[in-house]
Structure formats: C-alpha cells, structure tokens
Amino acid sequence: MKLSEREDELMTAYQNGDDGALEGIYTLLKQSLYSFIFRYTRDEQLSIDIVQDTFVKLQRYKHNYNPRNGKLKSYLFQIAYRLMITKLNRRKKWRGLLPFLTPIQTEEFHHSDRMTIREAIAKLPELQRAVILLFYYHDMPQEEIAKILEIPTGTVKSRLHTAINRLKEELEGDENESRSL
Amino acid sequence: MSHDPFKKDHHLCTKMDEYHVEIPDFPMKSSRWERFINLLASPAKDPVDPFISTTGGVMLLKVAPIIGAAAIALIQALIFL
Structure with a gap:
C-alpha cells in the first residue's frame, strides 16, 4: 500500500470517529512537517509549535478535508505553511516594536x-x-x-x-x- | 511535471542531500503553560550588547543613569519648588 493511501485511509477512519487514527497520521506526517518548517525557519521551538498547531487545526476542522481535492499531506502542509507565515509576520511586527525580543541566532554563519x-x-x-x-x-x-x-x-x-x-x-x-x- | 530540474545537476543534489534535520521527540499537543515557559526560557539578545563593544558606548551606559537621575530631580524641583 502506498504511503499516501495509508494516510487517506487513516484520515477517513478519523473522520468517521476513530480518534486513534489521528495518532497514526501524526506518526506518519510529523517528521516531514517538522523538517519543512525547520528548514524554512531554522527555529526548533517554532517548528514544534507549528506542527502541534497544525494538528490542533486538523482536529478542529477534520470534516473540511476531502480526499478528492488533494492528498492529506498537501492539506497539512498548506495549514502548516499558513500558520508559519502568520507567526513569522507577527514576530516581525513585535520585533519592530521591541527589538530586544530578537532571539540569539545559534547557527550564525561565519564568512x-x-x-x-x-x-x-x-x-x-x-x-x-x-x-x-x-x-x-x-x-x-x-x-x-x-x-x-x-x-x-x-x-x-x-x-x-x-x-x-x-x-x-x-x-x-x-x-x-x-x-x- | 515535465522534467526534473535537478536531474542534470548531480553536484547540487549531493549538496542538497547533505542537509539533514534531526527530529526531536515532542507530543502532538502542548499546553499553553508549556509554551509560555518555552517563550520565557528562549534566549534573547542583550539590549545593551552594542554599547559594550565601544568605549563611547560603555561611557554612555555609565553616564545615562546620572543624567536620568539629574533630569528626574530637575523635574521634581520644578514641580514642587
């Protein structure tokens, strides 16, 4: 069975009331979601927060997902990307107002x-x-x-x-x- | 997709493959309290850091409280006298 088919199967089970299926979806997609957000932001805590928020949104709007409109992976990536952009924009605003809130870059690039x-x-x-x-x-x-x-x-x-x-x-x-x- | 733009570039592919991400172990849900603690615990930039690196900056840090105190004293004197 293809991975995307397994994801869709779990999602259908979750939409039909099997709450345990959500754990399966999380196990399958947590890594790829985290690595995408981390490679984009290079911020571990922010990446964890966004992955968790993505799954909170999935639980809240589980019936909005329709497999005919695309894969579950893409659906979750779309949610995560939107959340990430919103958070990054909010951060930029706050840092403009309070520059001392800027965190230390742990992986600064040396020439x-x-x-x-x-x-x-x-x-x-x-x-x-x-x-x-x-x-x-x-x-x-x-x-x-x-x-x-x-x-x-x-x-x-x-x-x-x-x-x-x-x-x-x-x-x-x-x-x-x-x-x- | 018509073609893979990375196909011809093995050097770039090798470089791209070098980028590994370690996935930490974290639960699906976290409480607001945990997030607040993480926010407080995250290291932030020292706001006086740029001043420390120059002698003028260090001087300014030393003089600023004296000037501030003098200004407050002057305001109080103007109000109450």
Whole structure:
C-alpha cells in the first residue's frame, strides 16, 4: 500500500470517529512537517509549535478535508505553511516594536567557514525557499506546491528555476573563493 | 511535471542531500503553560550588547543613569519648588 493511501485511509477512519487514527497520521506526517518548517525557519521551538498547531487545526476542522481535492499531506502542509507565515509576520511586527525580543541566532554563519547548503537555502528569498524545499525534500509535484503556496503553477516553475540557479551561484561562488585562498 | 530540474545537476543534489534535520521527540499537543515557559526560557539578545563593544558606548551606559537621575530631580524641583 502506498504511503499516501495509508494516510487517506487513516484520515477517513478519523473522520468517521476513530480518534486513534489521528495518532497514526501524526506518526506518519510529523517528521516531514517538522523538517519543512525547520528548514524554512531554522527555529526548533517554532517548528514544534507549528506542527502541534497544525494538528490542533486538523482536529478542529477534520470534516473540511476531502480526499478528492488533494492528498492529506498537501492539506497539512498548506495549514502548516499558513500558520508559519502568520507567526513569522507577527514576530516581525513585535520585533519592530521591541527589538530586544530578537532571539540569539545559534547557527550564525561565519564568512571564514565554507558556505553549506543550510546557509545557501537560508539566504534564498522566502518564496523561493518554500518552493525548493517542497520540491526537493518532499517530492511534491509543482501543481501540489502551487496549491500549498496558493500561487499559479507557472510561478512555481519560475521560482524553482531561479532558486536552483541562485543555489548553484552561492555554492559555486563559495567554492571558487575557497580554492583561490 | 515535465522534467526534473535537478536531474542534470548531480553536484547540487549531493549538496542538497547533505542537509539533514534531526527530529526531536515532542507530543502532538502542548499546553499553553508549556509554551509560555518555552517563550520565557528562549534566549534573547542583550539590549545593551552594542554599547559594550565601544568605549563611547560603555561611557554612555555609565553616564545615562546620572543624567536620568539629574533630569528626574530637575523635574521634581520644578514641580514642587
């Protein structure tokens, strides 16, 4: 049985009143949701909060999910992405008002180090970052990414290509620099 | 999807695969209290940090309370005298 079929089966069971099925959905999708949010924000606590909030929303609106409209994984990623953007925007506002609330960056990038893929992805503009993470790490087709991010498929395609080129430039540029040193 | 844009770029794929994420163990639900504690426990930037790195900044930190106290004393004097 395919993983997506198992997820849908569990979701149907949950919608029909089997509360235990939710635990199964959580076990299946927690890791991919967390890794997406973490790679996007690089904030462990925020990523945990968002995964938990996503499942709270799923419980609250469990009957809104219809398998005909897409996979459960995409549905949860859409909820998580919206929650993440709302939280990040709220944070930006608060930090504008109270700059001392800015947390310490634990993984600051030092120019003396070679640029890793982490830094290269973190340097991407937010919209390109989301596209590349969903495409590469979560094997999502461009149509599904378009649904999650609520943008046209053409935009996904162009952002993906721009992001790939940027990543190549960042990584190659850094390698050339380290070679010349 | 028509084609995989990563297909031709093995170097980039290798680099992308290097990015592993460790998944911590956490429950499906957390209480508001736990979140509040996490918020309080999260390390925040020191607001006086930029001042400490320069001599002028250190001086300002030393002088600021004196100026503040003098200003408050002046305001009180103007009000009550």
